[in-house]
Amino acid sequence: MDHRGLTVLLWLWSSVAPDDIRLEGGASRCAGRLMEKHLGGWKAVVGHWNWTRAAAVCRQLDCGSAVSFQTTQDPSATPNHLLHLLNAGPLWIIDESSSSGLEISCSDSVRLVNGAKLCSGRLEVRSNQSWSSVCDDDFNQQEAEVVCRELGCGAPSVLHGGLYGDVEAPVWTKGFRCEGHESALLDCERSVRNNCSSGKAAGLTCSGPADVRLVGGGGRCDGMLEMNKLGEWKPVDDRNWNLSLAGEVCGLLDCGSAVSTRRGRRPSSSFVWGLESVCKASSLATCDKKLLFSSFILEITCSDSVRLVNEAKLCSGRLEVRSNQSWSLVCYDDFNQQEAEVVCRELGCGAPSVLHGGLYEDMEAPVWTKGFCCEGHESALLDYPDEVRLEGGAGRCAGRLEVRHHEDWRAVDNQDFDWDLKVTAAACRRLDCGSPVSPGRKTVSEERSVWWINSACLQSEHTLKECVTTREQTSETSLEITCSDSVRLVNGAKLCSGRLEVRSNQSWSSVCDDDFNQQEAEVVCRELGCGAPSVLQGALYGDVEAPVWTKGFRCEGHESALLDCGGSVSAKHTCSSGKAVGLTCSDPGDVRLVGEPSRCAGALEMKVQGEWRPVVDGFSLWDQQSAAAVCRLLDCGSAVSTKTLEDDDWNRPVWWIKSPCVQSAPAPRDCVILNTVTESYLGLEVVCSGFLAQPNVSASPSTDGVSRAVQQGLQVLAGSDFTITCSIEPQYPGGSFQLIFTTSTTAQNYTLPAVNHSAHFLFSAADHTHQGGYRCVYHVHVFSQNVSSESQPLCLTISASLTELMVRLVVLLLGVTSLISAVCLRSQKRG
Structure with missing residues (x-):
């Protein structure tokens, strides 16, 4: 055998x-x-x-x-x-x-003892190899939620001091300060205490361990039902089920109300758990389960954010909303017919028939602290706010962009690779943060699941959630953005201009022009990553709006943030019309052309997040108009030429840019794309008309003739030789100078090759025909074309020679002598 x-x-x-x-x-x-x-x-x-x-x-x-x-x-x-x-x-x-x-x-740090059930008892905490009772004075609903979750139990149902026996020594000497979302009690902040009164040991009852789960759906509150019996998880057959039982499953999973049950089919039959018959009193606890061979399984959908409680019927009860891992009551004052229609639709119920405050027991804490603004057509009550956050940064307004969908928080990546400062500004507004400071992209060690976001959608009137694609995607990068968390400029045509607002106590306040000067303006512009302030004027970007910031600022100009400055409390709580601070900061010097002798020609580079990199055209749309926009920004005239450059260094980091954006954006950094590809051997060359230095023109006598400056020109004695010199600062070798001489009636041209970046034009025996304007034009062949640059005009006048001056003097003296003689003769005759 x-x-x-x-x-x-x-x-x-x-x-x-x-x-x-x-x-x-x-x-x-x-x-x-x-x-x-x-x-x-x-x-x-x-x-x-x-x-x-x-x-x-x-x-x-x-x-x-x-x-x-x-x-x-x-x-x-x-x-x-x-x-x-x-x-x-x-x-x-x-x-x-x-x-x-x-x-x-x-659990290695908490336990419940002396309870009749596994998920109930007196709470003890383990530290230094021993277990200590927890004082009821230091324990509330938030801590209870953390303990129940840590023990794999359901939500806390009873919290009572001394319910499971009197306090026993030793007693835990620290109080807890949980927020309710922590995964373990000892992860919460703690405070020191010294004693605990008799009967005050924390007693706790959680709902039982979750022997059910939903898998394969859109989240933990949707999918195929599985049950754990004798330590083994199997799907559940769909027979003998109803919405009441499904509602109990949703409750065990701490989801909302049951929305639907449906039959699913597996590719082949296998062993599943089945209910013996319709459960008595509609309770899972009374249901007998047996092993069945079937291909049909049960799928359940629970609402993940709203539920109706304390009522025998599925579609009625007290409304609760789920946020931050806990359920909150909704105040009747913040709820109307439109919101009721949305809730009923979300729960798969019919139209609302009764809406009444206090109908299902009085209000209990916690209470939902936000009002709703539904129009009645939304598919879910919490569709109206953006469920978005920044994680891992220095504050709530900086870090990795994450979006929640069906209780699942994931990092966000941009599928179209066109995320820039404009899109960042839209995200900052959704987060109730200030102006955008910098976009960014972070590479992770391996691919992970992300949500895709459409940046064009985000810049429209759509909510952020509507712009996210929640199907399964993977990426090795995520979006990292930084917004200012305390100041912003609104209603401006560009990112670095607008009416100044300051954030405090969860709201934004306008700043009165009377409390603001040049020093404060410099601090704000620096804080927002902009250039120096160029315009500071009241009501430039709209009139003042309430509330008004009630403190004055006393900045010295070197501070990194406006709220770092000293301040004084202002007695006024209003600001007269036209007195709201309007500020325009210059765009940061974030564009340059390098590699050539002139700042107006060379490879295009851009400064983003404090780093200079070559620029690459992200969409192969770079053209003469885009180059012309760069030339205008650099005050370098018009575009002469532009082309793609190649470099032997493939591994250099680059910035990718949206070329059409450059033609209209007030600041080129607004057009930088944060592509996953950051290395390239390509670049862009731009040549502006102002790349060639302006030549100089000067004149000097070639003999001992006397010459002197006359205002903007030069005076040369008639009959003397003189030289007109054309010169230019060393940039490019070779070239030639053209000297253009013009009078009111004629124009003459002379040309000489440039030798050592200059040319000398000699003129003999100056006379009145040499009097006029002289201009030098420098011609050179560079960047595969002939280019030129012209000097300012030099005016030359011709003065009389010394002999002519002596003759004129003798004639003048003779004339004066004759006049005096005539006067004397007339006087004698009268006498």
């Missing part, structure tokens, strides 16, 4: 020493595969398990409460051994030839 498959039924009541069992392969000594010492070696243990037996193992190991258990398969494992364990009641059937094992997870 083959005994390898023989099963043995045993009833054991003995116990073993803690050193004879252990959990191995888990994250700590309180989690892992259950092993027993036998004949000097360790054997894996298997059996038909339940929560009571798992809890007994945790107690034996001086761990906390049982959190989970499951049967596993391990072909390489040694045959399982029959465990001699505990006063845990009748034990299980063992198959000596089996290669399966049992994994148990116990």
Whole structure:
């Protein structure tokens, strides 16, 4: 007879020493595969398990409460051994030839003792190898939610001091300050306390362990129903189910109300759990479960954010909203017919028939602190706000962009690779942050699931959630953005201009022009990553809006943030019309052309996030108009030429740019795309008309003739030789100078080659025909074309020679002598 498959039924009541069992392969000594010492070696243990037996193992190991258990398969494992364990009641059937094992997870820092159920009892915390009671004075609903979640139980239902026995020494000497979302009680902040009054030990009852789950759907509140029986998870047959039972499943999962049940079909039949019959009193606890062979399974959809409670009917009850891992009551004052229509539709119910405050018991804390603004057509009550956040940054307005969908938070990436500062500004507005400071992109070590976001959609009137694609996507990058968290400029045509507002106490306030000067303007522009302030004027970007900032600023100009400045409380709480601060900062010097002797020609580089990089055209749309926009921004005239450059260095980091954006954007940095590709050997060359330096023109006498400056020109004596010199600063070799001489009636041209970047034009015996304007034009062949640059005009006048001046003087003296003689003769005749 083959005994390898023989099963043995045993009833054991003995116990073993803690050193004879252990959990191995888990994250700590309180989690892992259950092993027993036998004949000097360790054997894996298997059996038909339940929560009571798992809890007994945790107690034996001086761990906390049982959190989970499951049967596993391990072909390489040694045959399982029959465990001699505990006063845990009748034990299980063992198959000596089996290669399966049992994994148990116990909490290692908290436990509930003296309770009638696994998820109830007096709370104890483990520290320094011992367990301490927790004082009820330091324990509230938020801490209770954390403990129940840590123990794998449902939501807390009873929280009462002394309910499970009086306080026992030692007593935990610290209070807890949980927010409710922590995964473990000891993750919460703590404060020191010294005593605890009698009867004040924290007693807690959580709903039972989740023996049900929904898998394969849009989130944890939707999908195929699976049940855990005897430590084994299997799908559930769809027969004998109704919405009332589905609602109980939703409650066990801490989801909202049941929306629908439906039949699903598997590709082939397999063993599933089935209900014996329709459950008495519609309760899962009274349902008998049996093993069935079927291809039909049950799928359930629960609402993940709203529920109706305290009513026998599915479509009525007190409304609660879920946020930050907890349920909050909704105030009747913030709810109307439009919101009621949305809730009823979301829950798969008919139109609302009764809407009444206080109909289902009085208000209890916590209370939802936001009002709703539904139009009645939305598919879900919480569709109206953007469920978006920035994680991992220095504050709530900086970090990795994440979006929540069906309780699932994921990083966001941009599928079209066109995320720039304009799109960042739209995201900052959705986050109620200030102006955008910088966009960014971070590469992670491996691909992970992300949501895709459409940046064009985000810049429209759509909500952020409407712009996110929530189908499965993977990416090695995510969006990292930084917004200012305390100041912003609104109503401006560009990112660095607008009416100044300051954030405090969760709201934005206008700043009065009377409390603001040049020093404060410099700080704001610097804080927003902009250039120096260029315009500061009241009401330039709209009139003042309430509320008004009631403090004055006293900045010295060097501070990094406006709210770092000293301030004084202002007595006024209003600001007269036209007195709201309007500010325009210059765009930061974030564009340059390099590699050529002139700042108006060369490879295009851009500065983003403090780093200069070459620029690459992201969409192959770079053209003469885009180059002309760069030339205008640099005050370098018009565009002469532009082309793509190639470089031997493939590994250099670059910035990608949206070319059409450059033609209209007030600041080129607004057009930078944060592409996943950051390396390229390509670049862009731009040549502006202002790249060539302006030549100089000067004149000097070539003989001993006298010359002197006359205002903007030069005076040369008639008859003397003189030289007109054309010169230019060294930029490019070769070239020629053209000297253009013009009078009111004629124009003459002379040309000489440039030697050492200059040319000298000699003129002999100056006379009145040389009097006029002289201009130098420099011609050179560079960038595969002939280009030129012209000097300012030089005006030349010709003065009389020395001989002519002597003759004129003699004539003048003779004339004066004759006049005097004539006057004297007339006087004598009268006398």
